[in-house]
Each structure stands twice: as structure tokens, then as C-alpha cells.
Amino acid sequence: MKMDxxxxxxxLEARLLQDNRTFSYDRKKEQLRIENRETNKGITISLPELVGKWQDKKDRAIDEVVYYVEQGLQAMENEVELTGQEKRIYPVIRSTSFPIEKSEGVPFIVDEHTAETRIYYAVDQGKTYRLIDESLLKAEGWNHQQIREMAMFNVRSLSTKVKSDRVAENTFYFLSTNDGYDASRILNDSFLKEMSQKITGTMAVAVPHQDVLIIADIKNDTGYDVLAQMTMSFFANGHVPITALSFLYQNGELEPIFILGKNKKR
Structure with a gap:
């Protein structure tokens, strides 16, 4: 079957149809938006991007986006409070191309991270989470600094158990618990410093999508090539893609590294 x-x-319309939902289609951008009829809040899906994933994953790609939309719409319908939820506030990493405000024009609470990534903050709701915006902050009398401190404290409490693989003398460590905050572990400074003590070559870090953090101990040019291919593959197949670029970790700082091809880096 050919998919377009x-x-x-x-x-998607057939699988997501409900009486309280509306669908709108932007033909020029090839985007489908699903909204709650009562709240006018919704989620927009890029169809060409999903078709591309379908080529590799077939119906599993559709299953994943349907689950994402269902959980996302449900979270939007639920009233969210910050007070009493202090231990459920976490940072989430997103690409710098991710919107900095809701569709209604309300800004999210964000902090700069790298040239490729930005930090958002979320209230965990079990199977999903709600990104924190200025209206939610003002409604409860909280401020940006409070959110940042709570989130950074909480991310340090998350598991940092990794699995490893070795390719041509290079070691790759993977953290993937699928709790929604795997990429967020890149903000756990003590964890990165601890990992850096194990590294005997060059330390590189990657967050291709929300549900994985890769740390590499690079010993040779093959290591850079493997890391680039691996990161691009994760990025292309990730549920919430972040960046296909990797970062060098030196003296507590992250610097984007462009791996252009075999033996070429800048």
C-alpha cells in the first residue's frame, strides 16, 4: 500500500474521531490539527513527517502518534495545579525550533541551553505531562526561579542506569527508561561529571529524541562516524525528535560538534 x-x-481522522473533537487541515503545510471542541486546545501533526516514519515503522508509527495525541488532549482537558505537585515538576529538552508559546499565544516557561536545544518545564501527569506556561505560573503565584530550582532538583533524583555497547574500541552508553525524561538527564551535572571520570577518550553526548541519552567514549574517527549515524537514526525514528547533532563535553560545558563525514569534524 502506498502512503501519502x-x-x-x-x-488519523478515523482513529481519532470523537464527538467533542474537530479536525482542520492546512493544505499548504500538510498539517492536520485535532482540537477539543470546548476548549479549542489541540495538537498539530506534520503529515509528511509521519508518512516518512510510516515508511520505516508502518502501522507502529500511526499507533505512536495516536497515543501521543490521545494523551496530549487528555492532559489539556485536565485542570493542572502546581501546588502539591512540587515533586512532579521536571525539565524537558526540546529543539530550538519547538514553539516557545502555546497556540493561544501564552509563552511557555523556558531557559536557554545550547545552540540546538532549549529547556522547558513540565508537570508530570503519569502517562503524559503538561508544559508549564506563564498563565499557570501566575495563577498560583509562582515564579520562574522556583520552577527551575524544583525541576533541576527533581531531575537529579531520576535513575541514571546505563547500558553500553562497544564498537571499534569506542564505548557508547545508553540511558533509555522511557519515563519521558531520558534526554532531561543531560541537565544532571553530577551525572555527566561522574560519567566523564569513566571516559578515557573524548566524551560526546547526544539527545536525538526525548526517550534516549547517549554518552560516547570516542577513541578514534570511526567512533565519530558511528555516533553520527546512530544519532541520525534515533532522531529520524524518535517519538519527540530533538537534535541529530552531538555535543562535546569538556569542563562541564556542551559544545555542538558537526560530524560531516569520515574523518571530518568541526
Whole structure:
């Protein structure tokens, strides 16, 4: 079966149809938006991007985005409070291309991170989470600094158990618990410093999508090439892609590294 944006649009509408939802289609951008009829809050899906994932993952790609939309819409319908939820506030890493405000124009609470990534903050709701915006902050009389401190404290409490693989003398460590905050571990400074003590070559870090953190002990040029291919593959197949670039970790700082091809880096 050949899949295109129109066929994907019909498939999603059939699977997400409910009496309290509306669908709108931007033909120029090939984007499908699903909204709650009562709140006018919703989620926009890039159909060409989903079609691309479908080529590799078939119906599993559709299953994943349907789950994401269902959970996201449910979270939007639920009233969220910060007070009493202090231990459920976490930072989340997103690409710098991710919107900095909600569709209604309300800014999210964000902090700069690297040239490729930005820090957002979220209230965990079990299977999903709600990004914290200025309206939620003002409603409870909280400030940006409080959110940042709580989130950074909480991310340090998350598991940092890693698995490893070795390729041509290079060691790759993977952290993937699928709790929604795997990439957020890049903000755990003590964890990165601890890992750096194990590294005998060059330490590189990657967050290709939300549910994985890769730390590499690079010993040779092959290591850079493997890291680049691995990161691009994760990025292309990730549920919430972040960046296909990797970072060098030196003296507590992250610097983007562009791996252009075999033996070429800058």
C-alpha cells in the first residue's frame, strides 16, 4: 500500500474521531490539527513527517502518534495545579525550533541551553505531562526561579542506569527508561561529571529524541562516524525528535560538534 499525506489524514481522522473533537487541515503545510471542541486546545501533526516514519515503522508509527495525541488532549482537558505537585515538576529538552508559546499565544516557561536545544518545564501527569506556561505560573503565584530550582532538583533524583555497547574500541552508553525524561538527564551535572571520570577518550553526548541519552567514549574517527549515524537514526525514528547533532563535553560545558563525514569534524 502506498502512503501519502491524504491517506494518512483519513487514517488519523478515523482513529481519532470523537464527538467533542474537530479536525482542520492546512493544505499548504500538510498539517492536520485535532482540537477539543470546548476548549479549542489541540495538537498539530506534520503529515509528511509521519508518512516518512510510516515508511520505516508502518502501522507502529500511526499507533505512536495516536497515543501521543490521545494523551496530549487528555492532559489539556485536565485542570493542572502546581501546588502539591512540587515533586512532579521536571525539565524537558526540546529543539530550538519547538514553539516557545502555546497556540493561544501564552509563552511557555523556558531557559536557554545550547545552540540546538532549549529547556522547558513540565508537570508530570503519569502517562503524559503538561508544559508549564506563564498563565499557570501566575495563577498560583509562582515564579520562574522556583520552577527551575524544583525541576533541576527533581531531575537529579531520576535513575541514571546505563547500558553500553562497544564498537571499534569506542564505548557508547545508553540511558533509555522511557519515563519521558531520558534526554532531561543531560541537565544532571553530577551525572555527566561522574560519567566523564569513566571516559578515557573524548566524551560526546547526544539527545536525538526525548526517550534516549547517549554518552560516547570516542577513541578514534570511526567512533565519530558511528555516533553520527546512530544519532541520525534515533532522531529520524524518535517519538519527540530533538537534535541529530552531538555535543562535546569538556569542563562541564556542551559544545555542538558537526560530524560531516569520515574523518571530518568541526
Amino acid at each position: 499525506s491524504q491517506r494518512m489524514k483519513k487514517e
